[in-house]
Amino acid sequence: MAALDTVVSAQSDPDRGQPWAELGLKSDEYAQIREILGRRPTSSELAMYSVMWSEHCSYKSSKVHLRQFGEKVTDEMRAPLMVGMGENAGVVDIGQGYAVTFKIESHNHPSYVEPYQGAATGVGGIVRDILSMGARPVAVMDPLRFGPLDEPDTHRVLPGIVAGVGGYGNCLGLPNIGGEAIFDPTYLGNPLVNALCVGVMRHEEIHLAKASGAGNLVVLYGARTGGDGIGGVSVLASETFDAGADGKGGPAKRPSVQVGDPFQEKLLIECTLDLFKEGLVVGIQDLGGAGLSCATSELASAGDGGMRVHLDRVPLRDSSLSPEEILMSESQERMMAVVEPAKAERFLEICERWEVDATVIGEVTEDGRLVIEWHGEVVVDVPPRTVAHEGPVYQRPFARPSWQDALQSDAAEALPRPGSGEELRETLLRLVGSPNLCDRSWITDQYDRYVLGNTVLAQPEDAGMVRVDEETGLGVALATDCNGRFAKLDPYAGAQLALAEAYRNVAVTGARPLAVSDCLNFGSPEDPDVMWQFAEAVRGLADGCRELGVPVTGGNVSLYNQTGDTAILPTPVVAVLGTIEDVRRRVPTGFGPGQTVLLLGTTGEELSGSEWAHVVHGHLGGLPPRVDLAAEQALAAFLAEAGAAGLLGAAHDLSDGGLAQALVEAALRRGVGVRVAPEGDPFVALFAESAGRALVAVDPQDEERVVSLAGEHGVPVTRLGATTGQGDDAALEVEGSFTVPLAELRAVWATTLPAALGG
Template identity: 60%
Template sequence: MTVHNDTVEAAATTPELEQPYAVLGLKDDEYQRIREILGRRPTDAELTVYSVMWSEHCSYKSSKTHLRYFGKTITEEMSSKLLAGIGENAGVVDIGDGNAVTFRVESHNHPSYVEPYQGAATGVGGIVRDIMAMGARPIAVMDQLRFGPADAPDTTRVLPGVVHGIGGYGNSLGLPNIGGETVFDDSYAGNPLVNALCVGTLKVEDLKLAFASGTGNKVMLFGSRTGLDGIGGVSVLASDTFEDGAERKLPAVQVGDPFAEKMLIECCLDLYHAGVVVGIQDLGGAGLACATSELAAAGDGGMRVNLDAVPLRNDTMTAAEILASESQERMCAVVAPENVEKFLEICNRWEVTVAEIGEVTDETDRLVITHGGEIVLDAPPSTIADEAPVYERPYARPSWQDELQAEKGVEKPADLRRALLDMVASPALCSRDFITNQYDRYVRGNTVQAKHADAGVLRIDETSGRGVAVSADCSGRYTKLDPHAGVRLALAEAYRNVVVTGATPVAITNCLNFGSPENPDVMWQFREAVHGLADGAVEMGIPVSGGNVSFYNQTGDEPILPTPVVGVLGVIDDVAAAIGHTGGATGEPETLIVLGDTEEEFGGSIWQQVSGGGLSGLPPRVDLADEMKLAEFFASDAAVAAAHDVSEGGLFQAVFEMLKDSRKGITLDLSGVHEDHFTALLSESASRVVVATATDHADAVIARAAELGIPAAAIGTTDDSGEIRVGETVLTVAELVDAWSATLPDLFGHAVGANSVVE
């Protein structure tokens, strides 16, 4: 079938032709700027490429002015730890002995609301390819999920599909899911957040970057064929009316094939091992438009691409559609001519579709794309990939912030026993086993800690036992109360979760989820969060290795809670020495000790949420120097048998989670924690950890903490009673486990995927 394209020649002779640029998301001034760059009106293909590459998702045009603060604040010492940092597909850290680790987290929020299974599944696929593009083998995934109220009808639709999509794709890839977070809040109704994280390993010398270099080198597209899925608004260019193009309107959410991606992973690793790849880029958001323009813009010449060579699933596709398609499981590589035969051989061995679609030219900063024998795009790739408009959006502290931060007091329960049961059974704190049991945690045999752990711990070197620990955290409630403090609390918790395993934090990543950047309140929240995270990274001496921004997360005019997810990666020399989280696991009596100060801090707390107190006050105070003292404590030879951070839900939740697996009991002595038992049990003060140690080591542990300036108080010794006793209040661990375990199965147990359990 003949495909009719709008060509460069035609564009030059029809300057006044009206084009649907507004439907593609371009503003009037942006469209005029494109015309100025080209010296004429754009072709359909050019309009498509500029529209997707200048979108908020690809260009960061509203966030870039604030994100530059990361570059302004990072020190030379911090940046020296990175092999690749902000601006690359993923951050890469040298961890010694010739080994490197890469990790990144990215959002797939809106697609996961439209089509929960495929939206979440392709979110996993996309982040895995980001890791592959660095020359690494993906070794694990994690997920950060946010949904509306747990009992809301639409949450029943979205959550099971998202979880099934994450498990279905990740399990099929053979990647362990080593942790994550699931949060419920009214603000996420209609706009769930699905943030996917992936970790990969590589040898330092195997690092790959996205650039097209070397005149005459070939551009190779390999992986799945290109189809009409994931195109979205570009379908406007495919027909005169929506009715005429109805048969072309496949879902705007991409469709994933994890088995094709598994073949692609192994194919890429073989290609890297064979040394036949000069530069590489994955095809995710904006598809071939992004891959070709970014490779060309980062190179030392130009690029010429022939779309006739692109393997298609639909031979009626226009140039605009081929360029904008977000079909999954595709990569684009630059290969020297003498290595093309070997490249093809490896792709064929793995049954991966491959095609030579172009070559690097000596036309500096020129991208030329043809289709049907005619030129459909002729533009400087730097203007596509790097020169999108940068907006200085207005921002201002919201007029309602003072009222929100006003302390309204905390209502203490008349029945403490009932309150503690309600807390552990609340959707905020209850067991996530219903979700995580649908994921394979132990495939590949290198998972050291995952289920119920503070951080996921993986072995990466079977000879030395070296491993990594990864955690990602955020409380949107804290961040709405104070965006600057909220993101620092997220950093502090992720950092603390890593150090309690015995690992040393080495890098930070982030996924910044916010409402509309056109709202000055939201932009103020965003700016405060960026500055809080960047400054916190400098204080801790750990580089931010990369990140992601997701804007326009709102339902109508109501934005989500500002949700800057912060991930921290740490290195542990020998995973055999990793500290576990179960108290009483040895079977012998153990003393539990609280490290850190406890204050009356309930702003944004889970107690405030569960008791119906809404959201008000200030979040807990956080001093990152206190977190670093904890890191020094766990890096020393303190005789710690187990450790668990104290965060949302407070001390009682931490103690319960430490004892639930061993079913040990304890009589809590809170006199050294806080004079008020309610505050001691449920306050969410930061920089606190509960450690378990053999009773004859307790004094030494407390003394070591004192040497580092860390307050420490013994709160009791484990026993065989199976009860947690606080004064007159007695709860059995068994009844707490029953209450904690039942909530999500009761809400979602009937849903599709509920029985897809991987033990």
């Protein structure tokens, strides 16, 4: 067994070789660590710096751009913010003394390596982030991206990822109320698994991650620490995947993926909420990426600046683990709390009642140092801020790609189009059954969407909605969206279109958009083309949030989503949260019989980046749809007012697949037929993907009032037609072009995923 590497030995043996490169550090980063410490780091210190300075934990390539989210915020945007960026999750005031915390994060690379556990622990990690703010988690969502549906590797990762998301969330008893499942060749070998959680609390129940009060105790509680996930996501998410012989690749480093235990997490949740209820917690931090390295350094640096930890007290599942491995382990279902000595006994009693292991492993100090001992020997003695918050910051070079102009000049508007009614009918059916537009029930039926009894809307609705207060009906709605093809064509506009779509999806339910979280998934930051995409997307999102008046409360950056030289489509996933005063006034997507169907917004000949171009022609080129955020804001204000007044029988946003897809989904939702006569070129009317549009169905007696209210908000209205009733004869009819029975539509729409994946 190698001799213990202590601070004393680091001072007496300054030239010992160390595996800094193998741990993912650059030579100048290793030199910077030596300069900070005034000596070489111990092996334990090196382990801590390597995981905390990884791309996943430190945001070293993205910090300079992410500052815009704070710099471009206005006083109006700050108004609902109770906790902003920098904590485990943002917190917003939703009224009536309630606050909501929500956040979206990635678990991409671990889910490629081990799909089930990678996805499951992604859900577990985001749930603990929400819990650590003092909130009860109430729902989750899962935006997913995969390679082509017919690829063998998609068949390997997709079932495991879906089972992991469902298995963990279902066991926790949390409803999965929304998400996405998108297929594109660039995600082959690099699927995206983004996970969102939302939690609810009273204003006075907010908790923060800080270790304050010299003499207070540091308690580690939850699962024991094991060898699973050593390095874990902090290393996996900071590496480009190398293309192998089969072109699909794998990570250059394969530390073991974390293993989740949702039943342990459920106990941890209830235990923690009881600890909060009795006022036993001064500060709290979950153990996710970078494990103890993160929890100790972040708590110390955000508090009074000092902590002493006795690492040999950490309960282990594997007694052979070295200090370095314990510090790097990302074993799941663990939390760290700062507790006053007088309250420690009660803290431990509550943990014992919930059968949750809890151990006092240290104390808060006021010397400004993070000191970690192993059996009486000091193995770490560092300024905690240098580990947690003052790592390297890179101004990565970026430039508009040389191929961008050619890409944008290759417009889809010039592609051959269907002309006859029969050709339009065939195009509709082909799109309806395509992987990105088909029924998602194969996935969503594996999730419990209604557990806890507060789910108001869930898949396949445009947004998920949960009730917060039973008496008043106060609720929140959430949606996640991103069209990576639009972002490839124009990252600035693409990020704004993702924001606009999520904003609109929340609005069509009758909720008022309030705040944003984001998960920015991109390729390697060492590629100037990718960094340009990232910089433009962040700029677009920050500018868009400012114009819409919704703050970014926090989020996640996931870089190195790249296999060999092939980067994923730039995928800035945007989550929007909105509030609704009374969930009984929610607006569903499905048509009812005897309703008038109206189109809100303006349709242009905008086909580049569309599903039609993608599915029919395998084409990507041109400019994405025009962004008009003022129009989006006006549309959302109208939808909220009309919904609250009970004027809308149904509402559905127009996005992927255009008007045709919205009509199909609204008709199939309740099996209600519809007859429409769109204006102008039927092909453009049906398949263009212009933004800022929604489909609404209203009772005929309310039509005049709805049109008048839309006019007051400056929202254009076009009367499309009417619903035609339910039954065996129900159909989608486009006057003068074609008719398709709903039974035929459903057969095409519902069979794609089961036929490909089984069951």
